Amino acid sequence: MTKKIFDHLNIANHCRQCDLPLWQCPSFLIVLTGLVTVVAMIGTYFIAIKYTEPEIVALIVIIITGFLTIINYLIIQGFEKLAEANRLKTEFVSIASHQLRTPLTGIKWTINLMMHKQSDQFTKEQLKRLKNIEQSNQRMIDLVNDLLNVSRIEQKRLGLKSKTISLEKTLKEILPEYDVLAKATHTKISLDIKKKLPLIVVDPQGIQLVIHNLIDNAIRYNKPKGQIKIRLSKKPGFVRCEIEDQGVGIPDQDKKNIFQKFFRCRNALKYQTEGTGLGLFIAKAIIDASKGKINFRSQEGQGSTFWFELPINKKQKTKNKKHLF
């Protein structure tokens, strides 16, 4: 706790982390403004006692105000510089990710051609190696897709379009995609729907991404031969979806950070090295933008249940109406 406070007070370190010189660093300049104000007030008090001429006091106040204005100007410039650096970083990620997609597509399609059309020319061992390259390449494509989504979230241009859809139908379309992976990991996925559910308003691609991210996590961190239970139910004004696994769970000290960008739990890193720490950040951004709620309950070693709720389509015609971002 005391270490945290000291870390916070270490302004020089703060400025170094932001990559700014002291005279451009808002944290330092704000402290400086405070100091100047205090010294100026005390100084003016004593000067006013010693020299009673109001002109001198007024002159001092004008000089100090001018000095403070310059410092404030520097503070604003410092903030602008930080905002600009942040914008450039997001833009860089977006451009770099787009450029990476072309060579990654080249690798993907080359392997497609070799495995689908020329597989008789390879030995079993070579085909196994090709499969490994294909999987690594796919991981890279997934990472690039995640980075692009994050940069869209940060630039506030996710471009989600709300439409009226059935969550039940969406889930039933997605689940067969997991048949092979579930079989390979001996995971049993069950879907439990309480009763006929109303339609919801959400971006169809966005909600597919959320469901994919949550099921991917549930499979990835599940215990061997574990179960995944997906439940759909109706809440006042919302349709709720719960995805429960029997996996490693989330340690208490990690719970507050779980939806943060690039965050991965300590125990998750021991258990599974794959994963970017972006899936839940993206899922939360999409659910928040859809006026829904997302959260979880979890016990370390027992498993986690992630849930989200999305607003029901009220009678008003909302379809295709607005950009959420």
Added chain:
Amino acid sequence: MKIILFIEDEPNLQKLVGRFLEEEGYRAISALNGEIGLQLTKKMKPDLILLDLITPKKDGFEVLQELKKDEATKDIPVIILTNLEGSADVEKALSLGATTYLVKANYELNEVVKKIKDTLKHSSKPKE
């Protein structure tokens, strides 16, 4: 034999798609930029066009616009095959008359071929 035209500036991707399509029994022709793409369309009258959006000379949107303006080419189905995926791009391409919009990195070649087959099945392009 059905003719598929692929307008794409990346020679490697062009060759891969061409080879895969030939193995699937199509005749594949390709153009390295939008202008050649339009010329080839008029000359060869392809049954379907795969169109990248970032191409030299004329970009994919311009090509699409010209294809749909011309009586002789407006019925040829166009599948966008690109690595751009901003929602504005998707919307613009579909509103200009593209049949489907595919992000290259997210599709296997056999999935692309499946989309081609489905599109050709549903298209009613009169062939002279």
